[in-house]
Amino acid sequence: MDGFEKELSESLTRRPAPPGLKGRILAERARRAAAKQNDRHVMWMRLAASVAIAAVLAGAAGWQWQRVEERRRGEEARQQVMTALGITAKALDKVQKRLQANDGKEE
Amino acid sequence: MANAWQPDFEQLVEEHQSMVFSLALRMTGDRGLAEEVAQDAFLELDKNLRNIESPEHALFWLRCVTMSRATDALRRRRVRGMDLWVEIEERHGLPTENAGAGSRLGSKLEALLTTLPEAQRAAILLRYQEELTPEEIAKALDAPLATVKSHLQRGLKLLRAKAESHLKEFVRGG
Numbered sequence: 001m002d003g004f005e006k007e008l009s010e011s012l013t014r015r016p017a018p019p020g021l022k023g024r025i026l027a028e029r030a031r032r033a034a035a036k037q038n039d040r041h042v043m044w045m046r047l048a049a050s051v052a053i054a055a056v057l058a059g060a061a062g063w064q065w066q067r068v069e070e071r072r073r074g075e076e077a078r079q080q081v082m083t084a085l086g087i088t089a090k091a092l093d094k095v096q097k098r099l100q101a102n103d104g105k106e107e
Numbered sequence: 108m109a110n111a112w113q114p115d116f117e118q119l120v121e122e123h124q125s126m127v128f129s130l131a132l133r134m135t136g137d138r139g140l141a142e143e144v145a146q147d148a149f150l151e152l153d154k155n156l157r158n159i160e161s162p163e164h165a166l167f168w169l170r171c172v173t174m175s176r177a178t179d180a181l182r183r184r185r186v187r188g189m190d191l192w193v194e195i196e197e198r199h200g201l202p203t204e205n206a207g208a209g210s211r212l213g214s215k216l217e218a219l220l221t222t223l224p225e226a227q228r229a230a231i232l233l234r235y236q237e238e239l240t241p242e243e244i245a246k247a248l249d250a251p252l253a254t255v256k257s258h259l260q261r262g263l264k265l266l267r268a269k270a271e272s273h274l275k276e277f278v279r280g281g
Contacts, residue, residue, distance in 0.1 A: 004267055004270070009235045011216045012217065012235045014129040014236065025120055
């Protein structure tokens with residue numbers, strides 16, 4: 001190292017940090033930590049709200065599906081009753097016709 | 108006893124704030140910007156504190172991040188070293204007062220340093236402020252050793268030439 005380099009080395013000794021730099025760094029760190037905590041809190045709140053909304057929607061959809069299914073079953077049962085009534089009416093018709101035919105022979 | 112060292116952020120700030128601030132100031136030539144860079148570097152350290160394995164690692168890490176942040180800040184602002192430096196010296200009264208010819212030359216050298224190209228300035232700063240070897244500088248700047256050596260040689264040559272020219276002016280000026 002020659003004289004110039006020594007001079008350079010001496011002129012480049014570390015300077016003291018400005019007063020308050022450490023305090024500002026620690027304050028910013030604390031602010032960011034609080035913001036992060038807050039962000040996390042908000043995220044959990046959003047997640048909880050999303051889960052609640054999803055549950056309500058699922059419940060409503062289930063209830064609606066149940067209503068539709070009940071209506072479909074009721075309709076099916078009505079159709080079966082109507083078919084049964086139709087068959088019974090035809091059978092009664094036949095019986096009546098036979099009775100009328102027997103009555104005509106006896107007379 | 109692997110990783111027995113427990114980093115204490117406040118203590119690290121206390122220990123290294125002068126080093127970080129000096130590097131940032133001499134890289135950027137702007138006191139306000141240097142404070143921002145120093146703050147960023149320490150907050151980045153805080154984020155990565157879990158990965159820091161030893162006090163030496165913390166020091167190395169801080170040097171790397173400070174140099175990289177200072178370069179980024181410079182590129183963003185496109186500061187022109189000498190003019191700004193002179194402005195800062197005047198505004199903030201950095202130690203140019205009560206000086207003999209020797210220390211005046213010293214502070215002149217410090218100011219002249221900011222007129223060097225960024226890469227040369229970074230290499231010279233790490234060599235003469237932090238007293239790192241070229242190999243350590245290459246690691247810190249993530250650059251090939253030959254490039255670092257070349258930056259050191261060229262930077263020193265340029266600085267010497269500028270200093271000679273300024274010294275002549277100083278002697279002529281009386």
